Amino acid sequence: MVDFNPNHKIVLDALLLAHPLVRPGKMFGYPAYFVGKKLCICLYEQGVGLKLPERTAKQLLETDKNVAPFQPLGRPKMREWIQINMDNSEDYRQYRSVFDESIQYVSVHGENQQGNRVATD
Numbered sequence: 001m002v003d004f005n006p007n008h009k010i011v012l013d014a015l016l017l018a019h020p021l022v023r024p025g026k027m028f029g030y031p032a033y034f035v036g037k038k039l040c041i042c043l044y045e046q047g048v049g050l051k052l053p054e055r056t057a058k059q060l061l062e063t064d065k066n067v068a069p070f071q072p073l074g075r076p077k078m079r080e081w082i083q084i085n086m087d088n089s090e091d092y093r094q095y096r097s098v099f100d101e102s103i104q105y106v107s108v109h110g111e112n113q114q115g116n117r118v119a120t121d
Contacts, residue, residue: 001121002029004043007032012048015092015099021107028072040106041099044072047085048092050102053109054079060098 009031016022021035032042036093041050049070052060057080060067086092 002038003045004030005089006048008046008048008086008092011040011089011092012043012099015096018105019103020101035103035106038106040102044070047083049081049083050099051080051106052082052098052102054104056098056101057082066069 012031012033013024016033017024022033023036024042025032025034025039027039027042028044030043032039034040039051041048043049047068049072060082061069064084066084066086068085069077070083071077084092084095084098088113
């Protein structure tokens with residue numbers, strides 16, 4: 001059974017599902033948001049994972065105390081993935097521009113370097 005904060009999902013649905021490129025789905029059984037078939041944002045345990053340009057991910061990891069490496073199911077750190085951890089679900093709204101950057105980035109760069117799709121289940 002997956003464990004995530006349902007209030008986070010309510011806020012993310014409001015922020016993301018009106019975007020014309022975003023569709024809901026699942027990643028490892030967790031609620032997720034895709035651009036086409038490409039994963040860009042997902043709920044995971046008590047946080048939100050998202051794919052960003054490596055430069056942005058590194059900057060957020062260095063400067064934002066709410067950001068940690070995204071390591072679902074104990075996987076190794078990934079250069080383009082971070083996890084934002086907020087106690088108050090409404091606080092995710094302050095990351096709207098980061099979510100928008102994720103959507104834009106994945107719409108252009110959503111495949112891995114070999115051109116293969118990233119597994120989501």
